[in-house]
Amino acid sequence: MTLNSRFGERNATPVAVDLFSGSGSVTAALKRAGYWVAAGLDVDEHAAATYRANHPEVHLFRDDIHDVEPDDLAALLPKEGLDLLTICAPCQPFSSQNRKRRKDDDRASLILQALPFIEALRPRTIWVENVPGLGSSKIIRRLKTNLASLGYHFEEPMRLDAADFCVPQRRIRFVFTASIDRRVCSTLAGLSKISKAQPTVRMAFEGLKSLGPFEFDEHDRLHASRRHGEMTLKRLKHIPGDGGSRTSLPPELQLVCHRSLPSGSFPDVYGRMSWDAPAPTLTTGCTDVTRGRFAHPEENRAITLREAARLQTFPDDYEFCGTRSDIAAQIGNAVPMAMAYAMFEQIHGCTRSWTSD
Structure with a gap:
């Protein structure tokens, strides 16, 4: 049976599988777009706990991809097969911030570990998302x-900014789509943005309680100010609001380690976000002012987990599991x-409109 003949007739509800599913943001987006997600796969135990809390109906393989047989996933699919396979492998091997030589990082080949699943599941469309560095790699x-x-x-591959897609964050991403139907690829190739104006930090934080150092919202466990040390608080008090940086520090x-650096090195450390612009790219250290421009635009603290989750467009009712460090990494x-x-x-x-033609 050929790929095209296998998809001669489709169910009304398309089917998806989410590889490297993490805490489940892609699965949530798939469900919102009308997909039935048959399975997810991820090795991280804390992310898997979050995934299960929000997507209990999905069969989650909490395993290393090397230890899962593609036929085990195929057994979960309806007879019509798989419409969409998403592949969002760990991005650190291709990140510009990765100091480790990529050829020594075993994670760099994880994307290729999806190939046996593609051969076995024969998805109609494949969607890959990662950092821009993947685009120039031998892997792709x-x-x-x-x-x-x-x-x-x-x-x-497309190089897209999440801020152009209703995300209040400047986050440049690599997106690659393959399909048995050329029209899917050509349609997405023309999609450069959907936001008429980029959403801002102010929009994302609307309605959240103002917090001082060590304060928290008793109604929201994720909206709690990090317990900064005395010296960190002194520094934050000297950094101007709404986009200020550590260059204003007396x-x-x-920091001793910064005094000997060339001018302009690590400019975002201890920096504040700007109210009326998208946030900078969030990382796993997104609630630590020593890891980037992650200070609140006005208040003397780092952004909270709730604020970070909103900048990643998680809804407030999305449940996270693990320690605060685990949750920051998931976000x-x-x-x-x-x-x-x-x-x-x-x-x-x-694909729905073409099927109905």
Whole structure:
């Protein structure tokens, strides 16, 4: 049976599988776009706990991808097969912030570990999201070669800013789509933005309680100010609001490690976000002012987990499991839900209209 004949008739509800599913933001976006998610897969125990808390109906494989047989996932699919396979492997090997040589990082080949699943599941469309560094890697070239041999079409990878897709955060991402239907790829290739204006930090934080040092919202466990040390609080008091940076610190408050650095090095450390602009890219250290521009625009503290979750477009009722450090990592590693939804809505919409023609 060929790929095209296998998809001659489709159910009304398209089916998806979410590889490297993390805490479930992609699965949530898939569900919102009208997909039934048959399975997820991720090795991280804390992310898996969060995933299960929010998507209990999905069969989650809490395993290393090397230890899962593709046929185990295939057994969960309806007879019509799989519409969409999402692949959001850990991005650290390709990140510009990764100081470790990529060729020594075993995670760099994880994307290629999806190939046996593609061969076994034969998804109609494949969606890959990662950091921009993946686009120039040997990994993506090998992926393209293998996909072409399996009969998939694809356009050149896209470099997209999440802020153009209703995410209040500047987050440049690599997005690559392959499909047995060339029209899916050409449709997405023309999708550069959906937001008329980029959403801002002010919009994201609307309605949240103002917090001082060590304060918390008794109605929201994630909206709690980090317990900063005395020196950190002194520094924050000297940094101007609404986008200020550590360059305003007097000499006696400057970090010793920064005094010998060239001008302009690590400019975002101890920096404040700006109210009326998107936030900078969130990382796993997104509630630590020593890890980037993660200070509140006005209050003398780092942003809270709730504020970080909103900047990643998680809804307030999304449940997170683990320690505060675990949750910060889950939020920082997530694919922004609003951006993923915009992509999946387009894929679902165009394939649905063509099926009805």
